[in-house]
Amino acid sequence: MDSGDIERFERDGHLAVRGAVAPDTAAACRDAIWAALAEQGVTRDRATWARPVVRVACPEGGPFEAAGTAPALHAAYDALIGPGRWTPRAGVGGSVPVRFPSEEFPGDVGWHIEGSYEVGGEYWANVRSRARGLLALFLFSDVGEDDAPTRLVVGSHLAIPRILRPAGEAGMSGDEPVTRVRPSLLCRTVVHATGRAGDVFLCHPFIVHTATWPHRGTTPRMMAQPAVHVADGFAIDGSDPSPVARAIVAGFGADL
Template sequence: MDVEGFVRDGHVVIRRAFDADVAAACREVIWSVLESHGIDRADRGTWRAPKVDAACPPGGPFAAAASGAVLVGAIDALIGAGRWQAPIPAHGGTVKFPFEDWPGDTGWHIEGNRWGGEDYWTDARSTGRGLTAFFLFSDVGRNDAPTRLVSGSHLSVPPILAAAGPAGMSGGAVAERLRPSVLHRPVTHATGRAGDVYLLHPFLVHTATWPHTGTTPRMMSQPGIAVPDGFDLDGTDPSPVAEAIVRGLTPTRNR
């Protein structure tokens, strides 16, 4: 795994983090939940919404997808072994269907860690969240409304959050305060095969995209990987997540 690339770009992808058969089993559970909402995999006429959140039961194939040795090793390398909370709650199924209509969830933001009344908030220490993970349960190509990641944007976020003090601010408010040049940096689309997992720095700016012009539903989950106490920013925290935050707080290193 390219740890320095993660510190620089704010994301890394673990290819084949879980097996294709595990991904298929996760899709079966998601479809069973969708069927309870009147959505039939064989009847495209029931695919009436661009996005559906399928609340899947934990455990089973989702637990298998989130506990592979390669994935756990990558998280340990980025956060530190013993610092993050398992199990990873990868059982939430977000499904996007082929649709031209706006799904209502697009907009640049970072993920927040606690509910602030109207949006999720975070602080400079990223209290509560160590990483955001994108679990791909289906193949995702450029036509399947992949999430768009702004490479390197996480380095511009720490000064904004630090200025906000211990309370921090919402993820959407952070993006609004970024210079337009930040959002014009190179982007990466979170595409790949079922079984791939993207690991994102908690401050990486990203957005959902539309329309979905592919032919099959896109199924994924994006759980936060919990670090209850956040990260130390005095230079003593050895984790790559903390290193990136400190680099963002130090203008001479953020180049």
């Protein structure tokens, strides 16, 4: 990762680490996800693909340990968050919403930022991004434009800090900031999290994003979406040198 990558991350709010996870590791992860789906009656037999999305907890151990500890990702976490600041994990974590070819509305589509900590059964975020350093999108299957890719609003992370700041340490629900942004924000350029199995998108914790539908591809889309944990969040007084923190501070003055 070079200075240009970091500059683009601060400006756009996301960075793709291509080939972060080896192809054979990604294939083994898919096999484990299929095993988890089988517990819900969903198999490789298309006749069992009755729902547009089925969520499973990301399996632990084995290939997921290899995926979550990939050297390229650890180097990227160091570059974007800072060495020693993020919490190492022997795996990937999070959930895997498996999206199946379907025209049916999946029911979980809507612009939002990720919450980081639980308040009253909802996930909230605050301006220091307590508990979340990054949103990681692990592609365990090939994802093309027809495969219901996650949609990211370029630069939207810069609009969120001014909305979260008045809420202080308490923060607010991850869905609420998007209701307060200018409608024109959602007309900005978008990118889709597409690529080959093993690619990982690293996103600023405040990036506005959504699931998409319909899935008009031919195979299930398998993608984990864990947080990269940072216990204390980031300083927002300009003293924090990390690219994540610099983008938060830049957002205070952004006219979005």
